[in-house]
Amino acid sequence: MSRLILASGNAGKLKEFSELLQPLGWQVEAQSSYQVEEAEETGLTFVENALIKARNAAQATGLPALADDSGIEVDALQGAPGIYSARFAGPGSSDAENNTKLLNSLKGLPEAERSARYWCVLAFLRFAEDPTPIIIQASWEGRVLTEPRGEGGFGYDPLFWLPDLGKTAAELPKQEKNRVSHRGRASQLLVEALQAHAPK
Ligand SMILES: O=c1nc[nH]c2c1ncn2[C@H]1C[C@H](O)[C@@H](COP(=O)(O)OP(=O)(O)OP(=O)(O)O)O1
Numbered sequence: 001m002s003r004l005i006l007a008s009g010n011a012g013k014l015k016e017f018s019e020l021l022q023p024l025g026w027q028v029e030a031q032s033s034y035q036v037e038e039a040e041e042t043g044l045t046f047v048e049n050a051l052i053k054a055r056n057a058a059q060a061t062g063l064p065a066l067a068d069d070s071g072i073e074v075d076a077l078q079g080a081p082g083i084y085s086a087r088f089a090g091p092g093s094s095d096a097e098n099n100t101k102l103l104n105s106l107k108g109l110p111e112a113e114r115s116a117r118y119w120c121v122l123a124f125l126r127f128a129e130d131p132t133p134i135i136i137q138a139s140w141e142g143r144v145l146t147e148p149r150g151e152g153g154f155g156y157d158p159l160f161w162l163p164d165l166g167k168t169a170a171e172l173p174k175q176e177k178n179r180v181s182h183r184g185r186a187s188q189l190l191v192e193a194l195q196a197h198a199p200k
């Protein structure tokens with residue numbers, strides 16, 4: 001069975017990927033199982049950061065690696081926190097601290113001006129120096145609520161309102177989030193790309 005290292009230390013992502021990558025039928029393992037040290041995210045784009053993380057894990061393990069760099073882009077904040085979503089409230093900040101900072105940054109803004117989207121960029125490398133990485137980018141449109149709702153998901157999900165569904169991402173059953181989210185759609189495209197590139 002093919003093995004794949006997930007180059008992420010985020011428990012919420014790892015949980016979602018364990019379901020999303022099932023169609024591959026591969027043995028998927030977190031980089032923490034191989035004592036891979038977390039890479040520094042020095043890129044200026046999601047793509048660069050995803051490549052840095054995947055390359056770091058492929059280098060350390062000698063195995064194919066997949067990284068996810070993701071975040072929330074808020075229009076009223078000119079795209080912030082974007083690639084800095086995980087460190088919005090400072091280095092090592094918690095989801096709760098980041099959510100509080102986001103709410104404070106948008107205080108008093110009417111609903112119509114609270115548009116936002118999640119981005120997910122996946123980078124898949126067959127080996128550390130793979131010259132043809134598979135890169136997938138997908139987004140998910142929503143709005144930032146004025147107070148948290150729901151217990152599911154992770155990160156900014158309790159604040160991420162989906163007008164068409166009448167729910168926050170944290171109120172969606174996990175199968176439904178996986179079907180429609182930025183990560184869900186990126187993963188579906190990745191699975192297709194990997195299947196298309198499989199040796200004949
Ligand atoms: O579906 C999502 N639902 C809620 N929040 C989300 C989602 N997807 C990304 N996010 C937020 C979490 C974090 O604040 C940032 C990702 O930052 P990002 O650097 O890619 O991940 P991370 O540092 O948590 O783990 P790692 O780099 O080891 O994969 O965007």
Ligand SMILES: [Mg+2]
Pocket residue numbers: 041086
């Ligand atoms: Mg990170």
